[in-house]
Amino acid sequence: MLKETAPQLRRAAVLYNPKVAANVAFLHSAETAAASLGMTVTPSAANDDTDIESTLTAFAREPHGGVIVTPSPVTNTKEKRELIVSLAERLSLPAIYPYRLTATSRELISYNYDPIAQWQGAASYVDRILRGAKPAELPVQAPTKYEMVINLKTAKALGLKIPESFLLRANEVIE
Numbered sequence: 001m002l003k004e005t006a007p008q009l010r011r012a013a014v015l016y017n018p019k020v021a022a023n024v025a026f027l028h029s030a031e032t033a034a035a036s037l038g039m040t041v042t043p044s045a046a047n048d049d050t051d052i053e054s055t056l057t058a059f060a061r062e063p064h065g066g067v068i069v070t071p072s073p074v075t076n077t078k079e080k081r082e083l084i085v086s087l088a089e090r091l092s093l094p095a096i097y098p099y100r101l102t103a104t105s106r107e108l109i110s111y112n113y114d115p116i117a118q119w120q121g122a123a124s125y126v127d128r129i130l131r132g133a134k135p136a137e138l139p140v141q142a143p144t145k146y147e148m149v150i151n152l153k154t155a156k157a158l159g160l161k162i163p164e165s166f167l168l169r170a171n172e173v174i175e
Contacts (some may be wrong), residue, residue: 006094010064017072060091071098113143147171
């Protein structure tokens with residue numbers, strides 16, 4: 001998605017928490033996807049503000065870069081989101097974020113599962129358990145509904161022209 005919005009990208013920094021197994025798996029998936037797009041990935045450990053700032057600042061010294069922010073407690077507190085967004089703006093780095101609440105302000109793109117659909121699924125599981133189902137016998141369910149939000153104000157500030165075909169796939173476009 002990031003490459004589609006900014007075709008000039010050749011590199012992506014993946015801002016991840018190395019202590020979260022799902023973030024490490026996400027990093028490996030990003031590396032695989034990047035190779036198929038002719039891009040390189042720079043793993044960027046996000047343990048604290050200093051890591052985030054120094055990593056993104058160093059990454060931005062070379063052209064044609066973008067940022068992928070993974071969902072973790074380190075990257076998703078209000079303060080960390082603001083730091084990452086401010087750095088991405090200042091360093092002119094297109095970035096994709098994991099939660100809708102980010103793209104609705106100043107971020108370029110957010111993409112993640114629809115939390116309301118997830119909560120509804122959880123409610124049906126609670127109902128089944130209260131009716132006697134054994135939790136260990138219930139299947140694990142992956143998200144089935146995802147949402148994408150694109151912020152055209154941010155795209156314009158970054159000098160990006162988002163393709164119409166990409167905009168049509170978005171659940172929401174912020175103008």
